[in-house]
Amino acid sequence: MNSGEIFLNSYQRCRIGTEFITDFLDLFCDANPRFLDRFQEVDKKQQARMLKASLVLIQNASTTSAVRNTVRNLAVKHKDMELEISAKELDMWVDSLLATVAIYDPFYDEDVEQAWRNVLALGIEIMKENAC
Template identity: 30%
Template sequence: MDRLDEETVEQFHDSLDRCGSTSKFLGRFYQIFSASSPEVAARFTDTNFKTQIRALKTSFYMAMLASDKDSEASDYLERIAMRHNHQQLDIKPEFYTLWMDSMIVAVSEFDPQFDHHIEQVWRRFMQPAIEFMSSRY
């Protein structure tokens, strides 16, 4: 996995802070993401979104640490990747494109300073985790 540079990590967190209430922001993300494809929506029919949003918040933190090859974070990401593989949740690699695009739409609605640069910061920040998870499909 490529390392994330300090500036990207800092700008990511500043943007996340500007998005305000994480539960509202991530709630909106899941709304956009579920609407992006019936196959995505089908996988969230029995989901408790309160728990799901909490888990996603944790994974932002882990996504950052994992790119630093922190072992605790790698174990976590390994477990999450396994959960998403073709035998378990069956999250096809192309779904990650929808995931990322939906996240960008949510950020554009919530971060008042959203622009092309912020979009790249989010994409760069998530890329190592997405590549890792797709590689474990």
């Protein structure tokens, strides 16, 4: 299995929903308390849909320039929210996401972790280029 397949299988096992999102945002905000207030206002159901959509988007970031542009627009949207997200915070976003995957995917191991990191890398790189 290649990274993309390992990622997709793990993604499905996680069944990302409101519980997953709540744990993810708790972990992320424990490490980055400055975002706590901002995320408390957020509807978790909607956030779960957004996370799923953006994971699929980021997974496809390597395939076409149109997808890469959409990721760039996402970065700009974050900029417009005046969150001033740094590259380090984006790395922490990935680490918190993987710590959550480790809870929800019963088959989580080093290969699964690496597959998520590989799949996310390009999209996160694009977001970093357009951060702050």
